[in-house]
Amino acid sequence: MSDFKPKFLRPSNTVSYLDKNESTFVDTTTFVYNKYVSQSIETQRRRLPIFDNRNHILFLLEKYQTLILVGETGCGKSTQIPQYMVEAEWPGQIGICEPRRVAAISLANRVADEIGALVQSDSIGYAVRFDACYNKPKIKYMTEGILIRELMTDPLLKSYSAIMLDEVHERTLYTDILMGLFKKILKKRNDLKLIVASATLDAKFLKDFFNLGCQNNKETSTILSVEGRQFPVDIFYLSDPVPCYVQASVDTALKINSSKEPGDILIFLTGVDEVDRATRLLIEHANNIEESGQKKKIIVYPMHGSLPYHDQLKVFKSAPDNHRKIVVATNIAETSVTIPGIVHIIDCGFVKLRWYNVETHTDSLILLPISKASANQRAGRAGRLRSGKVYRLYTEEYFDKMPDSTPPEIVRTNLTSVILLLKALGIRNILNFNFPNRPPIKNLKSALEILYALDAIDINGELTKPLGFNMAEFALDPMFAKILLNSGEFGCSEEILTIISILQVETIFTKPSTGNSVIKARIQKRLFEVEEGDLLTYLNVYSGFIQSEMSNEFCHKNFISYKSMKRVLEIRKRLEKVLKNYGIPIISASGSSQLIIKCLVSGLFPNAAYLHYTGVYKTIRGDIELHINPDSVLYTIPQPQWVIFCEVMHTKKLYMKDITVIKDEWLLELAPHFYYKTS
Numbered sequence: 001m002s003d004f005k006p007k008f009l010r011p012s013n014t015v016s017y018l019d020k021n022e023s024t025f026v027d028t029t030t031f032v033y034n035k036y037v038s039q040s041i042e043t044q045r046r047r048l049p050i051f052d053n054r055n056h057i058l059f060l061l062e063k064y065q066t067l068i069l070v071g072e073t074g075c076g077k078s079t080q081i082p083q084y085m086v087e088a089e090w091p092g093q094i095g096i097c098e099p100r101r102v103a104a105i106s107l108a109n110r111v112a113d114e115i116g117a118l119v120q121s122d123s124i125g126y127a128v129r130f131d132a133c134y135n136k137p138k139i140k141y142m143t144e145g146i147l148i149r150e151l152m153t154d155p156l157l158k159s160y161s162a163i164m165l166d167e168v169h170e171r172t173l174y175t176d177i178l179m180g181l182f183k184k185i186l187k188k189r190n191d192l193k194l195i196v197a198s199a200t201l202d203a204k205f206l207k208d209f210f211n212l213g214c215q216n217n218k219e220t221s222t223i224l225s226v227e228g229r230q231f232p233v234d235i236f237y238l239s240d241p242v243p244c245y246v247q248a249s250v251d252t253a254l255k256i257n258s259s260k261e262p263g264d265i266l267i268f269l270t271g272v273d274e275v276d277r278a279t280r281l282l283i284e285h286a287n288n289i290e291e292s293g294q295k296k297k298i299i300v301y302p303m304h305g306s307l308p309y310h311d312q313l314k315v316f317k318s319a320p321d322n323h324r325k326i327v328v329a330t331n332i333a334e335t336s337v338t339i340p341g342i343v344h345i346i347d348c349g350f351v352k353l354r355w356y357n358v359e360t361h362t363d364s365l366i367l368l369p370i371s372k373a374s375a376n377q378r379a380g381r382a383g384r385l386r387s388g389k390v391y392r393l394y395t396e397e398y399f400d401k402m403p404d405s406t407p408p409e410i411v412r413t414n415l416t417s418v419i420l421l422l423k424a425l426g427i428r429n430i431l432n433f434n435f436p437n438r439p440p441i442k443n444l445k446s447a448l449e450i451l452y453a454l455d456a457i458d459i460n461g462e463l464t465k466p467l468g469f470n471m472a473e474f475a476l477d478p479m480f481a482k483i484l485l486n487s488g489e490f491g492c493s494e495e496i497l498t499i500i501s502i503l504q505v506e507t508i509f510t511k512p513s514t515g516n517s518v519i520k521a522r523i524q525k526r527l528f529e530v531e532e533g534d535l536l537t538y539l540n541v542y543s544g545f546i547q548s549e550m551s552n553e554f555c556h557k558n559f560i561s562y563k564s565m566k567r568v569l570e571i572r573k574r575l576e577k578v579l580k581n582y583g584i585p586i587i588s589a590s591g592s593s594q595l596i597i598k599c600l601v602s603g604l605f606p607n608a609a610y611l612h613y614t615g616v617y618k619t620i621r622g623d624i625e626l627h628i629n630p631d632s633v634l635y636t637i638p639q640p641q642w643v644i645f646c647e648v649m650h651t652k653k654l655y656m657k658d659i660t661v662i663k664d665e666w667l668l669e670l671a672p673h674f675y676y677k678t679s
Contacts, residue, residue: 041113041114045076045080045083045114048075048076048080049072049075049076049226049227050071050075050076050077050080050081050226051076051080053224053226054080054084056224057069057081057084057224058084058085058088060222060224061085061162061193061195063222064219064220064221064222065186065190065192065193065194065220065221066186066193066194066195066196066210066220066221066222067193067194067195067196067221067222067224068196068203068206068207068210068221068222068223068224069081069195069196069197069198069223069224069225069226070197070198070199070203070223070224070225070226071197071198071199071225071226072199072226072227072380075226075227077166077197077226078096078098078107078164078166078197079107079110079111079114081164081195081197082094082096082111082139082164083111083114083115083139085162086123086138086139090161090162091161092159092160092161092162093136093137093138093139093140093159093160093161094138094139094140094160094161094162094163094164095140095142095147095157095160095162095163095164096139096140096141096142096163096164096166097142097143097144097147097163097164097165097166097178098141098142098143098144098166098167099143099144099166099167099170099172099174099175100143100332101128101129101131101143102312102332103166103167104126104127104128104141104142104143105126105128105141106316107126107141108124108125108126108133108139108141111124111139111141112124119133119134120133120134120135120137121135121137122135122136122137122138123137123138123139124137124138124139124140124141125137125139125140125141126140126141126142127140127141127142127143127146128142128143128146129143129145129146129475130475130504130567130570130571130574131570143174144165144172144174144175144178145174145475147163147174147178148174148177148178148181148421149475151181151425152421152424152425152472152473155185155425155426156185156188156189156192157185157189157192158189160192161191161192161193162192162193162194162195163182163192163193163194163195164194164195164196164197165178165179165182165194165195165196165197166197166198167197167198167199168196168197168198168206169198169199169373169377169405170198170406171405171406171407171408171409171410171436171437172409173409173410173413173417173418175409176408176409176410176435176436176437177410177418177421177422177435179196179206179209179436180433180434180435180436181425182194183209183210183434184434186210186220194210196210199376199377199380202405203223203225204223205436206221206436207221207222207223209436231383231384231385231386231387231388232383232387232388233379233380233382233383233387233388233389233390234387234388234389234390235379235389235390235392236389236390236391236392237392237394237395237396237399238392238393238394238395239395240395241394241395241398242393245269245348245349245350245393246269246274246277246278246348247281248348248393249267249269249278249328249346249348249393250278250281250282250285252346252391252393253265253267253282253298253326253344253346254282254285256344256391257296257298257324257326258296261343261344261389262324262343263324263341263342263343263344263385263386263388264319264324264325264326264327264339264341264342264343264344265324265325265326265327265342265343265344265345265346266326266327266329266339266342266344266345266346266381266382267326267327267328267329267346267348268329268330268331268334268345268346268347268348268378269328269329269330269348270330270331270348270350270351270352270367271304271330271352271365272304272330275302275303275304275328275329275330276302276511278328279300279301279302279328282298282300282326282328283300285298286298286299286300295322296324297322297323297324298323298324298325298326299319299320299323299324299325299326300326300327300328301314301315301325301326301327301328302327302328302329303315303327303328303329303330303332303339304329304330304332307506311563315327315329315339316339316340318340318341319341325341327339327342330352331351331374331378334374334377334378334381339381340384340385341385342381342382342384342388343382343383343385343386343387343388343389344382344388344389344390344391345378345379345381345382345388345389345390345391346390346391346393347370347375347378347379347390347391347392347393348393349369349370349375349392349393349394349398350367350368350369350370351367351368351369351370351374351406352365352366352367352368353365353366353368353406353407353412354366354409354412354413355412355413356412356413356414356443357622357624358440358442358443358445358446359621359622359624362607362619362624362647362648362654363413363414363647363648363649364648364649364654365649369398369402369403370402370406371402371403371404371405371406372399372402372403372404372405373404373405373406374406375392375399375402378390408436408437410435410436410437410439411437411438411439411440411443413443414443414446414447415439415443415444415446415447416447416450416451416477416478416479417477417478418439418447419444419447419448419451419457420451420456420463420468420471420472420478421472423457423461423462423463423468423472424463424469424472424473428461428462430444430461431444448461450478450606451468451478453605453606453671453673453674454471454478454479454482454603455467455468455482456468456471456472456478456482466582467482467485470485470582471485473578474578476500476504479603479604479606479607480500480503480603481603482602482603483496483500483599483600483602483603483604484496484497484500484575484579484584485579485582485584486599486602486603487579487584487599488579488584488585488587490589490595490596490598490599490602491587491588491589491595492587492588492589492592492595492596492599493579493584493585493586493587494586494587494588494589495539495588495589495596496596496599496600497572497575497576497579497586498538498539498542498568498572499535499538499539499596499600500575501568501569501571501572501575502538502541502542502568503535503538503646503658504568504571505564505567505568505571506564507561507564508538508541508560508561508564508565508568509521509525509559509560509561510559510560510561512559517559520559521559524557524558524559525558525559525633527558528540528541528544528558529633530593530633531637531661532593532597532660532661533632533633533634533643533659533660533661534632534633534634534657534658534659534660535600535646535658535659535660536593536596536597536660537633539596541558541560542565542568544558545560545565550565550566550569597660597661597662597666598666598670600644600660601644601662601666601667601670601671602670602671604644604645604646604660605644605667605670605671605674605675606621606674607644607645607646607647607648608620608642608643608644608662608667608675609626609642609643609644609645609656610641610642610643610664611639611640611641611642612625615639617639617643617656620667620675624654625654626645626648626654626655626656627653627654627655627656628655628656628659629649629655629656629657629659630655631657632656632657632658632659634659634661640661641664642661642662642663642664642667643656643659643660643661643662644659644660644662645657645658645659645660646658646659
């Protein structure tokens, strides 16, 4: 690629792995593809690097209770180890935990194809939040949250003989909770095996964590490393920093496309806005290429967590003939999910992380440099079918200064859900719980204060009966759980069920990319908008959807996501079943918006703000400056004096999301223990 020589330095940190069944590297994607499709599934499985370690893994699982597996990207750890255990006639159920729902579903389908079975058979199944497809399978893929819910009904996981925690290097909130819980469970169940797996992992730290406190200082955990990438990966750095990495990503992708090098491209950006912006720019270039009749055509797919699942699946499709696929993704594509055909990686070098502010009880999305572990993980997406290339949009000196690992989520997040779960699991003293990394005391204190204000715990820190125990059983934010449980008393459970269900999907509105469609979408949205705010607007959208007999045509006309609305229906049905189990009547407010809003205030009262004389909103506690999200229905109308919000996101400013207009006296009426009126 001669165009890159003035800008990129020489290849550096080249990673090379020889295909174990080949004497030379293969350098033609078409050849590799034709070769692979001619093989049987079994032959393909044998070619995976982890196959050479099959007997070693089974031996270590017999000898040790915990196996720390450092398996490089592409080695086959997520799909093959459960199959090896089944083939070795391992007793009981084998559970595999993934941090993301898309990974759990795609891996279950992949294994189902390999073993020639259907998902939801006795062999393979999956379970994710508000969606399950299994029938007591031997191999069960699930998200971490699902396993924690199972622990609430079966604290020792007696139905499982082995659990695999995958992609542990991400150190999500639930990952750390599960590792702390498993340290307790393994002492009670000597027959349970735990596999802690990741591509980039501080294995010694985790080995010491699981060994510490063992009887007679006997080692119960061990480490195994498995090579992964079968082909070399060349890494290029910038010679000078770029002013805008989004534009640089687009330019780099187009230069790769103009070269003779085959293979699809994966671009890593930080958030939905950047992904949409880069996708729009690339689609414009794709249209120009089509019109000019050039041969090097491209097809562009976005990939992020807020996309409907069927849109996320598009990235796994092969590009049409004479097209190169370009996937623009957030860090959702960094782990677990393997997109076929990817040869070129473009890494912007940044990531957006949630960071909790204990003063305001709000989350902020902070733009931070990625860690070296994440950079290597991103690079690992290349080199799967042939030699790959990684283009890092930062200098080599910048890489050397990056932190080794990303801060665990447990030290930078709201802990209200964590404490509620641990209390429900019988962990009375949270301070003594064995977290791999201890969360800040101020975060624990803040969470306890909120739970006490919500009446989920009493003054001694114990769960209240029945409210606290009932709130813990919901797979929801404690504030939303409190609202649902209060809805019967306020006489609006029908409407609250709908609102809370809609808040569980990223958005119910589609976001057109062209200017004319953006204007049309805005006009159509106004048909549903009400001055009370976003949450009651959502209620109007849902009512219209039901009145249209759940019509796809209605959604298309009004720029509403049909898939999201169908998902809302599924979630609502499940939540309604839970409410009925608690004996809460399902009744309607019959058009009384005041009842609905007061019910919302009963749970969201900590998230209240008032209009300051300077023209901005400020939190009552902490006096933090807030702004109305441009997507809110309140953005273009006269600003109300008092509002509550569901969350705060920090992009360029602190923006309130999902806002509802309230009266200040409702705060004093419904939360007198939290607010008082000064003279």
